[in-house]
Amino acid sequence: xxxxTQSPATLSLSPGERVTLSCRASQSVSRHLAWYxxxxxxxPRLLIYDAFKRATGIPVRFSGSGSxxxxxxxxxxxxxxxxAVYYCQQRDIRGTFGPGTxxxxx
Amino acid sequence: DVQLVESGGGLVQPGRSLRLSCTxxxxxxxxxxxxxxxxxxxxxxxWVAFIRSTIYGATPESAASLEDRFTISRDDSRGIxxxxxxxxxxxxxxxxxxxxxxxxxxEYWGQGTLVTVSS
Numbered sequence: 398x399x400x401x402t403q404s405p406a407t408l409s410l411s412p413g414e415r416v417t418l419s420c421r422a423s424q425s426v427s428r429h430l431a432w433y434x435x436x437x438x439x440x441p442r443l444l445i446y447d448a449f450k451r452a453t454g455i456p457v458r459f460s461g462s463g464s465x466x467x468x469x470x471x472x473x474x475x476x477x478x479x480x481a482v483y484y485c486q487q488r489d490i491r492g493t494f495g496p497g498t499x500x501x502x503x
Numbered sequence: 504d505v506q507l508v509e510s511g512g513g514l515v516q517p518g519r520s521l522r523l524s525c526t527x528x529x530x531x532x533x534x535x536x537x538x539x540x541x542x543x544x545x546x547x548x549x550w551v552a553f554i555r556s557t558i559y560g561a562t563p564e565s566a567a568s569l570e571d572r573f574t575i576s577r578d579d580s581r582g583i584x585x586x587x588x589x590x591x592x593x594x595x596x597x598x599x600x601x602x603x604x605x606x607x608x609x610e611y612w613g614q615g616t617l618v619t620v621s622s
Contacts, residue, residue, distance in 0.1 A: 398567050431608035433548070440600065440615070441540075441548060446608035453610075484548050488607030491564050492538070492550035 399423055401485055401495035409503040412477055418470040418498045420485035425465045429489035432461055432470045435497075436481045444483075445470060475500070505529040505611045507601045512616030515591055523586040523616055525601030533557040533579035536604040539586045542615075543597040551575075552586065553604065591620045 400423040410416055420430065428448040433441040443452040445461035448468060458473040472479055480502050485495040511523040525537065538553035552565040552575035563575045574587045584601060596619050602609035 429607050433609070435548075440612045441609065443605075443608055443610050446610075447606050450606075452605075452608075482547075486548070486550065486608065488550075488553070488604075491566060492553060492607075493566075494540075494548040494550055497547045 399426060399487055399490055399493050401487060401493055403483075403485060403495040403498050405498060406496070407499045407501065409501055410475055411503045412475050414475050416472045416475060416500065418483055418485075420463075420468040420470070420495050422466045422468075422487055426487040426489035428464050429487055430461075430463065430468045431486045431488070432459075433484045433486065434479075434481045435484065441484065505603065507603060507611060507613035509599060509601045509613045509616035512599060512618045514619045514621060516622055517591060517593060517620055519591055520587070520589045521591060521618060523588070523599055523601075523618070525584040525586075525613060527582045527584070527601075527603070530603070532577075532582040536607070537575075537577060537584040538602040538604055538609065539575060539584075540600045540602055540609065540612075541595075541597045541618075542600070543594070546597075549597075551599070554584065588618075591618075593620050596620045 402421045404419045430448045432445040435441040449461045482497045482499045506528045508526045539551040554563040554575045576585045598615040600615045601613040603611040
């Protein structure tokens with residue numbers, strides 16, 4: 398099974414800051430990597446798929462990069478509604494999710 | 504509008520079986536891969552299974568840790584995806600989401616159906 402590791406586990410930030418989240422796969426997943434945002438009590442929301450493609454309606458401040466085993470999600474300037482948990486997911490071989498990174502307000 | 508409505512969850516004893524259904528509308532069901540994702544209370548997301556679209560043979564795959572107990576299937580004529588869960592364990596408790604995929608990613612999610620495994 399492909400294991401995804403996300404770092405850091407938690408980030409405390411202020412609105413307006415730039416943030417980069419990391420997702421590392423235990424073996425190559427090519428570009429088959431997606432990122433999701435989940436807020437408490439809500440359904441996960443797809444942000445990025447195929448490592449860098451923004452999903453429909455996702456603001457341009459969200460961007461993804463990487464291939465193989467190392468991926469990043471960047472939020473160029475945090476908005477108040479961006480404080481949430483972020484998950485990466487691979488579907489190269491079956492599927493797995495990372496443990497998540499929580500961004501909370503500093 | 505794309506809609507995914509899960510049903511079939513509930514309280515079940517360990518060792519019993521349950522079949523979840525996902526009724527889809529607002530799109531051509533057979534054209535899309537479908538998946539199930541679960542989330543235990545207060546925990547992260549866990550990928551459960553997916554089934555390819557009909558044009559790719561509707562072949563299913565489950566998580567390695569679950570494949571001996573969980574099976575995904577689809578009925579394109581009715582627009583429904585199923586998750587058959589056998590020999591349920593307490594750790595299977597959680598909210599089960601139905602997902603429509605785009606390039607292997609969960610583009611649309613249902614609201615989920617809650618499965619509680621308890622004696």
